[in-house]
Amino acid sequence: MNKTWNNKAWFMVLPVLALVAFNAVIPLMTVVNYSVQETFGNNLFFFEGVKWYREVLASERFHASLLRQFLFTGLILLIEVPLGVAVALAMPRSGPWVSVCLVLMALPLLIPWNVVGAMWNIFALPDIGLLGHTINALGIDYNFTRQPLAAWFTVVLMDVWHWTSLVVLLAYAGLRSIPDAYYQAARIDGASRWSVFRFIQLPKMNRVLTIAILLRFMDSFMIYTEPFVLTGGGPGNATTFLSIDLVKAALGEFNLGIAAAMSIIYFLMTLLVCWVFYTLMTREEAQ
Amino acid sequence: MDLTWMAWTWQTAAFFGLIAGLLCMMMVWEWISPGGGPRHGGLGLDTTRGDRLFISLLGSAYIHLGWLAFTDAPLWGGTVLSIVFAIAVFRWV
Numbered sequence: 001m002n003k004t005w006n007n008k009a010w011f012m013v014l015p016v017l018a019l020v021a022f023n024a025v026i027p028l029m030t031v032v033n034y035s036v037q038e039t040f041g042n043n044l045f046f047f048e049g050v051k052w053y054r055e056v057l058a059s060e061r062f063h064a065s066l067l068r069q070f071l072f073t074g075l076i077l078l079i080e081v082p083l084g085v086a087v088a089l090a091m092p093r094s095g096p097w098v099s100v101c102l103v104l105m106a107l108p109l110l111i112p113w114n115v116v117g118a119m120w121n122i123f124a125l126p127d128i129g130l131l132g133h134t135i136n137a138l139g140i141d142y143n144f145t146r147q148p149l150a151a152w153f154t155v156v157l158m159d160v161w162h163w164t165s166l167v168v169l170l171a172y173a174g175l176r177s178i179p180d181a182y183y184q185a186a187r188i189d190g191a192s193r194w195s196v197f198r199f200i201q202l203p204k205m206n207r208v209l210t211i212a213i214l215l216r217f218m219d220s221f222m223i224y225t226e227p228f229v230l231t232g233g234g235p236g237n238a239t240t241f242l243s244i245d246l247v248k249a250a251l252g253e254f255n256l257g258i259a260a261a262m263s264i265i266y267f268l269m270t271l272l273v274c275w276v277f278y279t280l281m282t283r284e285e286a287q
Numbered sequence: 288m289d290l291t292w293m294a295w296t297w298q299t300a301a302f303f304g305l306i307a308g309l310l311c312m313m314m315v316w317e318w319i320s321p322g323g324g325p326r327h328g329g330l331g332l333d334t335t336r337g338d339r340l341f342i343s344l345l346g347s348a349y350i351h352l353g354w355l356a357f358t359d360a361p362l363w364g365g366t367v368l369s370i371v372f373a374i375a376v377f378r379w380v
Contacts, residue, residue: 029299036296043294047298049298053355057356268349286333
C-alpha cells in the first residue's frame with residue numbers, strides 16, 4: 001500500500017517551537033557558553049575550556065550535595081509512593097465522602113512552595129512551633145536549626161505533607177478506571193484482599209504510578225524553595241541539596257562558570273532519568 | 288542585535304552548529320527515506336532514527352563527563368569513544 005506523506009501539519013508546531021526556543025533553548029545555550037568561560041562581570045569572559053567541568057566532577061562539595069540529593073529523592077520516593085497508594089486504596093469509591101476526600105487531598109498542592117517552607121519553619125520551631133514544641137514535650141530533644149538529623153526529618157516530613165497528595169490523586173484515578181468486572185471475577189475466584197491488590201489493582205495502576213514516580217522524582221530532584229526557606233541548607237551543609245548548592249555557587253559566590261557546569265551536569269542527570277521513564281512507559285504501552 | 292550577554296565562543300558555536308547540522312541531516316534522511324526506520328534493537332527497545340540520535344547524543348555527553356572525571360587525557364579520546372558509541376547505537380540499538 002502506498003502511503004501519502006503530508007508534512008504540512010508540522011507548520012502548526014512552529015509557534016511552540018519558537019516559544020521553546022526562547023524559554024529553553026537560548027537560556028540553555030547561554031549556560032553552555034558560561035560553562036566554558038571565566039566571568040568577571042560587566043560582560044568580560046575568558047575561555048577556559050573544560051576546566052570547570054573537571055573541577056566540578058572532582059569537587060567533594062559537589063559529590064556531597066549530589067549524594068544528599070539522591071538520598072533525599074530516594075527517601076521521598078520510598079515514603080510517598082507506598083503511602084500515596086495506601087491512602088488511595090483507603091479512600092471511598094463512591095458516595096458524598098469522595099468529594100470531601102478529593103478536596104482535602106488537593107489542598108496541600110495549592111499552597112505555594114515558599115509559603116509551605118515558611119509555614120513549616122514556624123510549625124517546627126522548638127520554642128513556639130506546634131510540632132517542635134510537642135516533640136520536645138514528649139522528651140525528645142528536637143531542634144531543626146541545630147541538629148542535622150532533625151533538619152532532615154523536618155524537610156522530608158514537609159515534602160511528604162506537601163506532595164503525597166499528588167500520588168494519592170493519581171493512584172486514585174488509576175483505581176477508579178478499573179472496571180467492576182475485574183472485582184466480580186476476583187470475588188467469584190475467592191481472591192484475598194492482597195491478591196486483588198497484587199494481580200488487579202497494582203498492574204492496572206502501573207501507568208499512573210510510573211507517571212507519579214517520574215513527577216515526584218523530577219520535583220524532589222530539583223527541589224529548592226521549600227528547603228531553602230525552611231533550613232537555608234543548614235545546619236552547616238546538612239540539607240544543602242544540589243539546587244541550593246548551585247544557587248550558592250552562582251549568586252552567593254558569583255562562580256558562574258562552576259555553576260553553569262554544575263547546571264549542565266544536573267540537566268543531563270534529569271534528562272537521563274526522564275528518558276528512562278519515557279522509554280519504560282512507551283514500552284509498556286506497546287506491550 | 289547585541290549578543291554579548293550570551294558569551295559566544297567559536298568552540299560553543301561550533302558545538303551547537305554540529306547539533307543543528309545533525310538535525311538537518313536527519314531531516315534530509317527522513318525526506319529521502321520516510322518513516323523513521325523503526326526497528327526492535329539489541330537493547331530490546333523499539334527505536335526510530337531520531338531515538339537513536341538522541342541516545343547517541345545523551346550517551347556521548349556521559350562519555351565526555353566520564354572521560355573528564357576519570358582521566359587527565361585530552362578530551363579528544365572521549366570524542367573518539369563517543370563516535371564509536373554512536374556508530375554502535377545506529378548499527379545495533
